[in-house]
Amino acid sequence: MGVCRAARNIGEFLADTVGEAVAEVVLGLLACLLLGCVVLLAYLSWSFDPRLTVAGAGFLSLLLAHGAWRTFRAPPNGRRRGLAALAATVFGAAAATALFLLLYATDCGCL
Structure with missing residues (x-):
């Protein structure tokens, strides 16, 4: 009886x-893929149009700051x-993604 329970x-556990x-x-x-x-x-986006990329990054920064x-x-x-x-939703998604990448992409061998 004890042997069966231990097994x-x-x-x-395994x-x-x-x-x-x-x-x-x-x-x-998933973190490396993301x-x-x-x-x-x-x-x-940079190879397509650098000015549009900078403008988009600025807009995203303002949206995240407002969120x-x-x-x-x-x-x-x-x-x-x-x-x-x-x-607020975009900020929450960006924060969750950043936390996920911080926890799991640091061990990624692709960096």
Whole structure:
């Protein structure tokens, strides 16, 4: 009885360990793929038109700054509308992507 329980616990431990290792590899590959896509997008946009790339980066920076301001500054009635909601959503997505890349792309061998 004790041997069966010990074997089952060892099997569950091995399954969890292998699952975590596979998940770590998959997340690392996704981070490298995302980082490669960002670099490719920047390269292609710069080769297409450098002035438009700088203007787009400036617009994105303003949108992210407005989103951060609206996210960390509570609206009076608790709701966001229009551009404020869009900017807060874009800021949240950019922050989540940056955190994901910070955690998983640092171990990427492609850098």
